[in-house]
Amino acid sequence: MNININAVKFRMADKLEDFIIDKVSKLDKLVPDNLGAEVTLKVDKPESENNKIVDLKLLVRGYNLFASKQGDSFEKCTQDCVDALKAQIDKHKKDK
Known part of the structure; x- marks a missing residue:
């Protein structure tokens, strides 16, 4: 799976990049016909708590799945x- 990671206005550590690739690549087993994933990392307000935002878009043949979470x-x-995407995948498979 092709995973594109974009950190907005900061440089991410290699350890974080490896973590994201490890977690997102597990979705490949659930959706074998996926085309890739796009991950966007943002910091909302540096001085506040729960200011980290991750947007994850899974590109699948015929449809796309998206999840966005904010936390510390x-x-x-x-x-x-x-x-969240695993739940969406399960729901999509049941609807078929």
Whole structure:
């Protein structure tokens, strides 16, 4: 799966990039016909709590899935987005 990660107005650590790739690539097993994923990392207001935002878009042949989460760490937000997309994938498979 091709995973495109975009950090808006900051440089992300390699450790964070590896974490995101590890978590998002697990979605490849659930949707074998996916075309890739786009992950956007943003910091809302640096001085406030829960200021990290992760947007995760899974590009699938015929439709796209999207999740956005805000929290106190990019790792937690990424995991929450992956969990949300897993639920969307399950729902989409049941609807077919």
